Amino acid sequence: MKYISTRGNAPELTFEDAMLTGLARDGGLYVPETVPTMSKEEIAALAGLSYEETAFRVMKPFLGGVFSDEEFKGIIARAYTGFRHDARAPLVQLGPNHFLMELFHGPTLAFKDFAMQLIGQLFQFSLARRGERVTIVGATSGDTGSAAIEAFRGLDNVDVFILFPHGRVSDIQRKQMTTPEDANVHALAMDGDFDDCQAKLKDMFNDFEFRDGVKLAGVNSINWARVLAQVVYYFSTAVSLGAPDRKISFTVPTGNFGDIFAGYIAKKMGLPIDKLVIATNQNDILHRTMETGAYTKEGVTPSISPSMDIQVSSNFERALFDAYGRDGSAVAQLMDELQDGSFTVSQGAIDVLRDTFASGRASEEETMAEITAAFTQTGEVLCPHSAVGVKVANENLGDSPMITLATAHPAKFPDAVEQAMGARPDLPPHMADMMDKPERVTRVPNDLEHLKALIKERIAAR
Numbered sequence: 001m002k003y004i005s006t007r008g009n010a011p012e013l014t015f016e017d018a019m020l021t022g023l024a025r026d027g028g029l030y031v032p033e034t035v036p037t038m039s040k041e042e043i044a045a046l047a048g049l050s051y052e053e054t055a056f057r058v059m060k061p062f063l064g065g066v067f068s069d070e071e072f073k074g075i076i077a078r079a080y081t082g083f084r085h086d087a088r089a090p091l092v093q094l095g096p097n098h099f100l101m102e103l104f105h106g107p108t109l110a111f112k113d114f115a116m117q118l119i120g121q122l123f124q125f126s127l128a129r130r131g132e133r134v135t136i137v138g139a140t141s142g143d144t145g146s147a148a149i150e151a152f153r154g155l156d157n158v159d160v161f162i163l164f165p166h167g168r169v170s171d172i173q174r175k176q177m178t179t180p181e182d183a184n185v186h187a188l189a190m191d192g193d194f195d196d197c198q199a200k201l202k203d204m205f206n207d208f209e210f211r212d213g214v215k216l217a218g219v220n221s222i223n224w225a226r227v228l229a230q231v232v233y234y235f236s237t238a239v240s241l242g243a244p245d246r247k248i249s250f251t252v253p254t255g256n257f258g259d260i261f262a263g264y265i266a267k268k269m270g271l272p273i274d275k276l277v278i279a280t281n282q283n284d285i286l287h288r289t290m291e292t293g294a295y296t297k298e299g300v301t302p303s304i305s306p307s308m309d310i311q312v313s314s315n316f317e318r319a320l321f322d323a324y325g326r327d328g329s330a331v332a333q334l335m336d337e338l339q340d341g342s343f344t345v346s347q348g349a350i351d352v353l354r355d356t357f358a359s360g361r362a363s364e365e366e367t368m369a370e371i372t373a374a375f376t377q378t379g380e381v382l383c384p385h386s387a388v389g390v391k392v393a394n395e396n397l398g399d400s401p402m403i404t405l406a407t408a409h410p411a412k413f414p415d416a417v418e419q420a421m422g423a424r425p426d427l428p429p430h431m432a433d434m435m436d437k438p439e440r441v442t443r444v445p446n447d448l449e450h451l452k453a454l455i456k457e458r459i460a461a462r
């Protein structure tokens with residue numbers, strides 16, 4: 001099993017090297033050369049298995065033998081012990097044919113834990129056997145950062161630097177990143193929005209002297225292992241509702257396109273997915289692209305679902321790669337054009353994308369109204385991101401059961417939830433004292449040289 005870049009001009013890597021590398025050296029994202037498939041019988045055999053066993057069976061074909069079965073099973077078992085629900089990704093019913101997949105029972109209360117806890121274990125295993133250390137730099141709109149810090153805190157052979165947009169994450173998200181006391185954790189509040197943070201991260205990867213000097217690694221969904229870990233819950237939930245004997249649809253609150261891309265991979269592997277619906281907030285570049293074919297940046301407007309306040313949706317590049325028949329030079333050209341603010345998807349490619357993905361958007365008012373409606377009608381308390389998903393899913397219900405992904409716990413966004421419902425959601429007991437803890441954070445400008453110097457200085461001081 002080899003991994004290739006979406007821009008067609010970087011070395012082919014094994015699963016382990018692609019995971020430790022992050023961004024490809026041509027600026028592209030790694031994808032498997034071919035996507036392994038599961039037969040109908042293999043999918044049916046997942047029924048009744050634990051989440052961990054399902055994870056092992058779904059992910060193993062992507063590893064190319066870099067871990068033994070025993071090693072990989074141990075890694076998976078350690079990754080999911082910190083989850084507070086036995087099912088890991090339980091389903092609750094919202095309506096006759098509509099279900100919610102609760103992905104917020106991990107340690108930091110967001111779907112990011114599913115992949116980040118696994119990556120934490122994978123990195124520890126690989127770095128120990130190679131005798132290496134890495135510097136992780138991550139960009140976050142709130143949830144990736146806290147999940148990464150939780151997964152890597154306290155490790156001697158990893159420093160983790162998290163860039164988040166100053167003033168644009170919720171108080172809980174900020175506290176999750178700034179209160180850990182471990183010396184290898186560095187929370188950096190940057191001037192700008194999430195897209196600025198992600199652009200700086202990619203600039204660091206494209207500076208080979210810096211990248212090689214600090215042994216840069218990435219744990220955003222540019223990292224293939226992040227996407228792979230998220231494929232598992234599409235299988236576990238679809239099978240629990242009758243797949244492969246019936247088709248299942250999914251609606252995914254979307255920002256950086258990693259989570260829905262995992263659903264697309266599940267479909268390519270053979271899971272009978274009917275509709276795969278992109279749900280955006282008012283920062284709706286993906287919905288506009290699906291409607292018009294023009295991917296045009298308009299600037300980010302802060303919303304009540306801040307983790308989805310994204311305009312440069314990193315993993316869309318992976319979908320474009322397939323839609324353009326895996327033509328890396330065509331993708332490289334589109335990404336060059338995006339530097340000037342926009343590109344137009346060819347008719348052939350947009351047709352392919354429309355065959356696979358539907359889309360919709362929720363305004364701020366609609367998101368609020370959905371939190372209120374879901375609570376009144378079902379008793380389920382939604383976070384604003386999940387509410388965007390439920391609103392768009394309701395517009396896409398059909399014959400097949402619809403599963404909407406609930407991507408974060410409502411207590412991470414208490415202000416919006418309180419405004420919609422009149423009651424403030426409680427944090428789980430393990431986080432109850434978080435708001436009282438002192439914070440450790442460095443305010444940084446949107447300046448590449450400044451960031452590189454700071455990172456080098458911090459590593460040298462450890």
Ligand SMILES: Cc1ncc(COP(=O)(O)O)c(C=O)c1O
Pocket residue numbers: 110142143144221253254255256257258259260307308385386407408
């Ligand atoms: C709570 C929440 N919902 C949805 C998303 C969007 O997911 P993705 O970036 O994989 O599209 C994010 C951020 O990634 C998030 O943190």
Ligand SMILES: N[C@@H](CCOP(=O)(O)O)C(=O)O
Pocket residue numbers: 139140141142143144145219220221222255256258307308314
């Ligand atoms: N919403 C994300 C943005 C980064 O996405 P990622 O999946 O690429 O890590 C966040 O919470 O940081």
